[in-house]
Amino acid sequence: MNSIPVGRIIRFALLSLGALMILAPYIFMISTAGKTQSDIFTSSLALIPQHFYFAENFAKALAKVPMATLLWNGVVVCGMIFFFQVVVAIPCAYAMAKLKFRAARLMMVLVMLGLLVPIHATALPLYVAFDGMSLLNSYTSLVAPFTISVFAIFMFLQFFRAMPDDLLHAARLDGMSELGIVARVIVPNAWPAVTAFAIFSVVAHWNDLYWPLIVVSKQAYATPPLGLMYFRAAEAGDDYGALMAATLIITVPLVAAFLLAQKRFVEGITMTGLKG
Amino acid sequence: MSSVALAGDVAGAAALRARSENRTAWLLAAPAIVLLLLFVLLPVAAVIFLGFTDFELGYGKFRFVGFENYAHLLNDRTFRRSLWNTSVYTAIVAPVSIVLGLGVALLIEGEGRARGFFRTVYFLPVASLIVAMATVWQYIFHPTIGPLNALLSLAGIPGPNWLGASNTVLYSLSIIGIWQSVGFNMVLFLAGLTAIPRELYAAAHVDGAKSALDRFFLVTWPMLGPTTLFVVTISITNAVKVFETVKMLTDGGPNKASEVLLFTIYQEGFVYLRVGYASAMTVVFLAILVVLMLVQYRVLDRRVHYT
Numbered sequence A: 001m002n003s004i005p006v007g008r009i010i011r012f013a014l015l016s017l018g019a020l021m022i023l024a025p026y027i028f029m030i031s032t033a034g035k036t037q038s039d040i041f042t043s044s045l046a047l048i049p050q051h052f053y054f055a056e057n058f059a060k061a062l063a064k065v066p067m068a069t070l071l072w073n074g075v076v077v078c079g080m081i082f083f084f085q086v087v088v089a090i091p092c093a094y095a096m097a098k099l100k101f102r103a104a105r106l107m108m109v110l111v112m113l114g115l116l117v118p119i120h121a122t123a124l125p126l127y128v129a130f131d132g133m134s135l136l137n138s139y140t141s142l143v144a145p146f147t148i149s150v151f152a153i154f155m156f157l158q159f160f161r162a163m164p165d166d167l168l169h170a171a172r173l174d175g176m177s178e179l180g181i182v183a184r185v186i187v188p189n190a191w192p193a194v195t196a197f198a199i200f201s202v203v204a205h206w207n208d209l210y211w212p213l214i215v216v217s218k219q220a221y222a223t224p225p226l227g228l229m230y231f232r233a234a235e236a237g238d239d240y241g242a243l244m245a246a247t248l249i250i251t252v253p254l255v256a257a258f259l260l261a262q263k264r265f266v267e268g269i270t271m272t273g274l275k276g
Numbered sequence B: 001m002s003s004v005a006l007a008g009d010v011a012g013a014a015a016l017r018a019r020s021e022n023r024t025a026w027l028l029a030a031p032a033i034v035l036l037l038l039f040v041l042l043p044v045a046a047v048i049f050l051g052f053t054d055f056e057l058g059y060g061k062f063r064f065v066g067f068e069n070y071a072h073l074l075n076d077r078t079f080r081r082s083l084w085n086t087s088v089y090t091a092i093v094a095p096v097s098i099v100l101g102l103g104v105a106l107l108i109e110g111e112g113r114a115r116g117f118f119r120t121v122y123f124l125p126v127a128s129l130i131v132a133m134a135t136v137w138q139y140i141f142h143p144t145i146g147p148l149n150a151l152l153s154l155a156g157i158p159g160p161n162w163l164g165a166s167n168t169v170l171y172s173l174s175i176i177g178i179w180q181s182v183g184f185n186m187v188l189f190l191a192g193l194t195a196i197p198r199e200l201y202a203a204a205h206v207d208g209a210k211s212a213l214d215r216f217f218l219v220t221w222p223m224l225g226p227t228t229l230f231v232v233t234i235s236i237t238n239a240v241k242v243f244e245t246v247k248m249l250t251d252g253g254p255n256k257a258s259e260v261l262l263f264t265i266y267q268e269g270f271v272y273l274r275v276g277y278a279s280a281m282t283v284v285f286l287a288i289l290v291v292l293m294l295v296q297y298r299v300l301d302r303r304v305h306y307t
Helices: A003-032 A037-042 A054-064 A067-098 A104-116 A119-132 A139-146 A150-161 A165-173 A178-189 A191-207 A210-215 A224-236 A240-260 A262-275 B002-050 B068-075 B077-110 B115-127 B130-140 B147-154 B169-194 B198-206 B212-223 B225-240 B244-249 B261-271 B275-302
Strands: none
Touching: A003 A240, A003 B077, A003 B115, A003 B130, A003 B169, A037 A240, A054 A224, A054 A240, A067 A104, A067 A139, A067 A150, A067 A178, A067 A191, A067 A224, A067 A240, A067 B002, A104 A150, A104 B002, A104 B275, A119 A139, A119 A210, A119 B002, A119 B261, A119 B275, A139 A210, A150 A191, A150 B002, A165 A178, A178 A191, A178 B002, A191 A240, A191 A262, A210 A224, A210 B261, A224 A240, A224 B130, A224 B244, A240 A262, A240 B115, A240 B130, A262 B115, B002 B275, B068 B275, B077 B115, B077 B169, B077 B225, B077 B261, B115 B169, B130 B147, B130 B169, B130 B244, B169 B225, B169 B244, B198 B212, B212 B225, B225 B275, B244 B261, B261 B275
16 A cells, blocks of 8 residues: 555656646746846746836737737627527527428538538638628628538537427427527527537637638738737747737636636537537 | 328328428528538539639639649649648647647546646646747747757757757647647546446456556556547647648748648648649648548447447
8 A cells, every 4th residue: 555655646746747848838928928128038047037027018019919909809700700600500400400301311411521621621712702702801701601610510419419309399389489499498408518619619719810811911800819920920029028928918818718617618628529 | 980080180280290390490400501501512612623723813714724733733842841741740749649638637537636727737728829829839949048948058958949940840840739739638538538437447456457557458448449539530630730830930931841731722822822723732631631531430430339
């Protein structure tokens, strides 16, 4: 029985070492955001800044990056994408799971095919089309391609199949229309699946650089990743203090959301992940 | 007699109901079907079509060139370099992040009070803006003022120019890729581990599997089969799709040493606007994804199920 504490200590040490490596970038981000330019050049290993320069670096970042616009764009784009995805996917998944739908099998094939196709594969023709309709640099072009999520359909389908039919029979006996059933019976009961999908969707689109980079070339419609890229390209050269301050501001919202709703996040990722 | 008529009536009513239900189903699914056609199926068809043309954005006319684009791809040194680099990146990131993810999951699974804390920490990169964290990594990798080389020089080792030298850039990007995906894989493995019934471990113990290693190979590994297969597929697909870090940190350089598939497609299609040629590349990219999925199904079919 003597070996157990040793094993435990080794395990804890290994986990701590790994955790330190995972956390290192965050530690350096926070520390560098508080350093002066000369501090950064002379003592890169000192974690506590010699002169606290946080205020100046943040002021510089906020003056050069239209932070409010970026965050607002991020919220609008992710919010609209999520809204449309759910509104489109839930009725479709309900029809496939619970109604006598002759095209259900064909739909399943389409969904499985759709799961295979990322935005990178459809981007070229979509770009040509949006360009032809002069829709580049707009919320429409940022949101439209993602209004359909086959992944959402797939996930809700799994969830609805497990729902008891009695619930629906009772609602039908009460004289509810099918649309009424979707809105008043299905959606409230699908809440766990909706939150799980919300987390998956927001994380994916908040982080996405590829599509915004293609359809947006103006600061006014830039999402957070794109805005940060502009800032880095235009200003920051070697001004790592301001750059780290900007990075910090842009990383905080999602990380804060994660820390607050951690259990849901992990659930969301595993639920969506394992069934994807 | 009357019961037969009644049965016919019921059957008729049921058929009518089924028909109206089918109609409702079509209506409910209609928005999804239209959008699926518009944003997935048509674009894929268009990419395949455009791959056979010399379409360039800004020029009105285009003509069919047959397989010319594909023939050109075979001899395109940038494209070949890009395929090679993507393979190397995937061959490093996928296995390492899977093994580390499984290792961390097993360690955390046995951990008591600190379990929640470690899970949060390892998962943090998944919830962080990768573009933002890439700039932090750029600072860490900076050859002169970066902390990593400062640390190495303390040990007397001259640090390399991580992202700036063509012989190290791909490995540096791989480190970032691994850092980013270990936590994701860990969470998936943890979910798989909690699904294993405790009794199996007790049974293995009775059967003489005394050491932790015995129990791992007797119970954990086979029971994790489906999870592992899924993690493997998703890790490979994600690694093949590497783009953000390359675009942010290296722009494919130096000397195309970090040119990867999606970055090459992006350059050809959206910077040089050679849509036809970039479409042919996209078809190759799609083909890779299809092959990966087929392999997954094959393995899934053949695998012995223990559950």
